[in-house]
Amino acid sequence: MRLAITSEFRLIEHEWRAFEKRADYTPFQSFDWLLTWQRCIGSRAGVKPAIVTGHQSNRELLFVLPLAIERTLFGRRCVFFGYDVCDYNAPLLAPEFPAVITPPDFANWWRVIQKFMLRKPEFNYDVLFLEKMPERIGTQENPMLALATILRPARAYRANLGDDWESFYASKRSSATRSRDRTKRRRLGDSGELRITTLQDPEERQTALRILFSQKGRFFARIKEPNMFEQPKYSDFYLSVAAAAGPLIHISRLDVGRTCVASNLGLQFRGCYYYVLASYDDGALSRFGPGAMHLRELMRYAISQRFKHFDFTIGEHPYKLEWADEEAKLYDHIAATSWSGVPGAAAITLKRDARRMLRKYPLLWQLTVQLKPLVGSLRSLIGRTKPLLRW
Numbered sequence: 001m002r003l004a005i006t007s008e009f010r011l012i013e014h015e016w017r018a019f020e021k022r023a024d025y026t027p028f029q030s031f032d033w034l035l036t037w038q039r040c041i042g043s044r045a046g047v048k049p050a051i052v053t054g055h056q057s058n059r060e061l062l063f064v065l066p067l068a069i070e071r072t073l074f075g076r077r078c079v080f081f082g083y084d085v086c087d088y089n090a091p092l093l094a095p096e097f098p099a100v101i102t103p104p105d106f107a108n109w110w111r112v113i114q115k116f117m118l119r120k121p122e123f124n125y126d127v128l129f130l131e132k133m134p135e136r137i138g139t140q141e142n143p144m145l146a147l148a149t150i151l152r153p154a155r156a157y158r159a160n161l162g163d164d165w166e167s168f169y170a171s172k173r174s175s176a177t178r179s180r181d182r183t184k185r186r187r188l189g190d191s192g193e194l195r196i197t198t199l200q201d202p203e204e205r206q207t208a209l210r211i212l213f214s215q216k217g218r219f220f221a222r223i224k225e226p227n228m229f230e231q232p233k234y235s236d237f238y239l240s241v242a243a244a245a246g247p248l249i250h251i252s253r254l255d256v257g258r259t260c261v262a263s264n265l266g267l268q269f270r271g272c273y274y275y276v277l278a279s280y281d282d283g284a285l286s287r288f289g290p291g292a293m294h295l296r297e298l299m300r301y302a303i304s305q306r307f308k309h310f311d312f313t314i315g316e317h318p319y320k321l322e323w324a325d326e327e328a329k330l331y332d333h334i335a336a337t338s339w340s341g342v343p344g345a346a347a348i349t350l351k352r353d354a355r356r357m358l359r360k361y362p363l364l365w366q367l368t369v370q371l372k373p374l375v376g377s378l379r380s381l382i383g384r385t386k387p388l389l390r391w
């Protein structure tokens with residue numbers, strides 16, 4: 001096998017795009033998604049792409065491993081490229097990958113890849129932090145799980161949709177619940193005409209996302225969480241994604257009269273709808289459940305488009321458990337590659353363990369939530385060490 005590594009994202013664009021047509025991967029590893037991330041987020045933070053490719057002896061591409069090097073307080077850290085806007089992080093794998101490199105053999109191959117990177121000064125790193133790795137990538141087992149991994153506390157959830165909305169809806173909701181849903185829909189319609197719109201125009205898409213940012217901002221304020229959309233790099237990323245006219249991106253909104261009461265950004269990929277960002281208005285109409293109604297309409301839309309699955313992505317929100325019938329475990333890999341990286345790897349592990357422990361004790365977790373605004377204020381004072389605080 002011939003290994004190569006580059007930080008010039010554009011140099012492998014043609015080959016990457018061609019590989020997407022036959023490879024197993026998640027929508028978060030599509031070239032357009034990651035290119036937009038580098039332009040809006042990565043380049044501003046000084047992140048260096050480290051895209052590893054493996055070619056077979058017949059010159060066919062076998063895998064693309066999208067990694068990146070970022071600087072933190074504890075030295076240089078190797079992460080998945082675009083990890084902070086990706087619910088699933090993974091390589092892109094050729095269909096024949098399992099026949100060439102079996103999952104048990106991948107650990108040996110990983111050591112080869114790691115030595116290959118560490119020999120090059122521009123790709124050297126002290127800490128390896130690979131997070132949110134799914135068990136499967138398309139039809140294949142994820143070879144990255146051959147590494148020493150740790151199960152993440154948060155899971156991802158997916159619903160199998162079937163062929164008919166009414167049958168699917170009846171299988172998930174009792175007749176009494178469906179009756180309450182109809183009553184709320186009728187009450188919501190009393191305040192104005194109900195319109196559910198899939199947006200195609202780039203300006204209309206961006207307008208819907210700005211409304212989403214505003215609605216999510218109020219939500220974050222209520223739960224005392226930092227508002228990621230106040231950071232221009234994240235709002236610019238999603239606005240740039242929204243302006244794209246490709247089939248991957250789906251943006252819709254629910255209007256009551258002239259008021260947008262719910263909006264979302266989803267991904268449409270290989271028979272599955274990915275529910276990535278969603279919001280609803282918290283005003284007087286919120287008691288009629290506009291967010292829940294919009295979600296139902298999105299699942300109805302997905303079935304009408306012949307999607308077989310609805311992926312709620314990562315997060316333990318109760319509404320996901322009400323609809324989903326599959327649970328996906330996600331894994332992390334944390335390792336130090338130098339003595340200077342030991343404190344960094346220990347800090348990541350300590351934070352994970354602390355978060356898991358706090359969730360077992362509601363009072364401590366509530367105290368942590370209340371202290372988050374203070375942490376958010378401190379972040380703005382530290383500047384260049386922000387990547388460390390994302391741990």
